[in-house]
Amino acid sequence: MSHSSPTNNSTRPDLDESINVTIAHNPSLITPAAAREFSNPGVDKSPLSLATFSLCAVMLIIGGAVLGNTEGSLFSYTNFVKPNYVRGKAPGVTDDAVMPPKAIVDVYVKKGQSLYSAKCNGCHGADAKGDGANFPSLVGSAWVTGPSERFSQVIMNGLQGPTSTGKVYGAGIMPAQGGGMSPQDLAFVMTFVRNSFGNTVGDVITPEMAQAAMDISAKRAKAGSAVTAEELKEHEKDLPGEKMDPATLIDPITLKVVEAKK
Ligand code: HEC
Numbered sequence: 001m002s003h004s005s006p007t008n009n010s011t012r013p014d015l016d017e018s019i020n021v022t023i024a025h026n027p028s029l030i031t032p033a034a035a036r037e038f039s040n041p042g043v044d045k046s047p048l049s050l051a052t053f054s055l056c057a058v059m060l061i062i063g064g065a066v067l068g069n070t071e072g073s074l075f076s077y078t079n080f081v082k083p084n085y086v087r088g089k090a091p092g093v094t095d096d097a098v099m100p101p102k103a104i105v106d107v108y109v110k111k112g113q114s115l116y117s118a119k120c121n122g123c124h125g126a127d128a129k130g131d132g133a134n135f136p137s138l139v140g141s142a143w144v145t146g147p148s149e150r151f152s153q154v155i156m157n158g159l160q161g162p163t164s165t166g167k168v169y170g171a172g173i174m175p176a177q178g179g180g181m182s183p184q185d186l187a188f189v190m191t192f193v194r195n196s197f198g199n200t201v202g203d204v205i206t207p208e209m210a211q212a213a214m215d216i217s218a219k220r221a222k223a224g225s226a227v228t229a230e231e232l233k234e235h236e237k238d239l240p241g242e243k244m245d246p247a248t249l250i251d252p253i254t255l256k257v258v259e260a261k262k
Helices: 021-025 032-037 050-069 104-119 148-157 183-194 207-218 229-235
Strands: none
Touching: 104 183, 148 183, 148 207, 148 229, 183 207
16 A cells, blocks of 8 residues: 555545644534644734834833923923922021031031041040050140141151150150041041140141141151151141131031122
8 A cells, every 4th residue: 555645635634734633623622731732813922023122112212301301391390399389498508508507617626536536546545535654645735735737747757755744655656647648637637636625726727737737747857757856846836828717617518618698
């Protein structure tokens, strides 16, 4: 018996493999399991083409831009605020300041506090009173409250005793503290120590003065070694630079002087 290809046999459609005999004869015979094998011809399950998707995305972006750009548009803030509404300001706030201005001495003292904690606290103590044996007190110290250039050189270079009282403390040497400080940092910490713990010098060390202190320190003949009481006699003066009224109002964020409104 010769065997011709079943699909080519037009007289025996039941042998044609492209025809599902069951469906051809009675669709109601399809079991649910079998039904899942065939896609429902009415629903196209193929994924959205990338071209269509991209086109939709582009249209959404353009549409959003158009809506968002129009005056009084969908996203306009003014649409949600009552007419004639004016935003309130905190007392004392000027048009260009976000925070109320404060006296420069208060701002510098506040900023200097954290520098003191990081740089001096460990030795001189949280109350700056020292310990009487290893670390001297900074409260009422003549070298803290006296001429600012002398104080600045102790911080910048450290100190080889004796101290202002003639006493030598502990190992007799304070290491230099200027490393890593910006002129602004030095200005903050000096202003802080001169106006805290009961010290009431009442002045402000400006970043300009602190920069001068750094220049003086760098030009020392014995640069790199701690200053001594003897050498400090050369620095018995105030740092150069324009003095500032400690009550001058500055913006506590930008630190810029707030001009009085005309
Ligand atoms: C590692 C410990 C240490 C640190 C940190 C330190 N000091 Fe000192 N300081 C000393 C010692 C010790 C002396 C006394 C040195 C001596 O007897 O020779 C001294 C002395 C001083 C004096 C002289 C006081 C006087 O009346 O003679 C001043 C002013 C001073 N320190 C300020 C500061 C400031 C401000 C800071 C932080 C920026 C600071 N010190 C950080 C240990 C330290």
